[in-house]
Amino acid sequence: MSIEIRNASKRFGDFHALRDVSLDVDSGELVALLGPSGCGKTTLLRIIAGLETADTGSILFAGEDTTDVHVRDRQVGFVFQHYALFRHMTVFENVAFGLRVKPRGLRPSETQIKAKVHDLLKLVQLDWLADRYPAQLSGGQRQRIALARALAVEPKVLLLDEPFGALDAKVRKELRRWLRRLHDELHVTSIFVTHDQEEALEVADRVVLMNSGRVEQVGSPQDVWDHPASPFVYGFLGDVNLFHGRAHEGEVHVEGIRIDSPEHRELRNGKALAYVRPHDLDIERYSPGASGIVATLSRAIVVGPIARLELEPVESNPDNPGSGTIIEAQLPAQQFRDLALAEGDTVVARPRKARVFVEDWVSP
């Protein structure tokens, strides 16, 4: 079932939790809502579910306005971060719950319930836990049971609010792969909330980046990574260094370095912000006359194949309010070893690639 959100706004007192949010989710799609804590993800999900109403705007399911449709009748399944299973019920009874509370006429027979619950437990690969109680399960198992329970009533829409947020990193990674495979089997229209960019980029067909109650960008994971629509999106999707410079006829000058920026061909001598990912900085040992940012290697962390460097710019550039802050660089560990650098040595850093935003862009 497709979902359309049309100009939804929501205030709590004077606080704008959502500002004019519009979004289309296609039938069968898995979309991630991604953004920092407090940006309105849960509020939007609760409005879609019917647990909360928008002050203005509307939500359409399969083209029909849902305003007057009760939560119970929206055919929505939920999984929350701390969705407590019923502690006094076995796994089997937890999953059967939604079927047992159906109105008499719609309620399946006991035999049908049994078959359905076992099918669902097989689907989440936990059939063997049917007689256990929630306290006897791991966190990851509990969330898979919560998902089976949500699926029992055959929802048309599945809403997942940071379902793996409370689990440790390794389990989270396993579960998101598992969720993706499950989605490919079931094709239930799903909205997955997370503040973890890696999780969103790995799981979703499309990613919706939210910031302060607004949608900043919607696109495929590749799209938003390659073509971030705003400095916020660029900064949120990965580690980044920010340099101040000037853009002039398609070239940006930052710390004495020239970077091509054809998309700003029209601009003459404007202020520019250059965002550089740590792995897009070239590092070499300092030699007099070398162009680039001269910095002291203050710390080098070499773990496995990657060396992470912290650099302190040597002389602060008065044009650049950003200088004085630590620059992060990343390079292959072998390349770092070949440079034979020690902490305290002086190096030169040069952006190989930058994403340039001209200053008047800064979001409203």
Ligand SMILES: Nc1ncnc2c1ncn2[C@@H]1O[C@H](COP(=O)(O)OP(=O)(O)O)[C@@H](O)[C@H]1O
């Ligand atoms: N019922 C409420 N009453 C007052 N403020 C709320 C309520 N629900 C959410 N908020 C506020 O709205 C903002 C967005 O919340 P939320 O949607 O939970 O963000 P997210 O899920 O992205 O972390 C937060 O600042 C939160 O404190």
Ligand SMILES: [Mg+2]
């Ligand atoms: Mg939330």
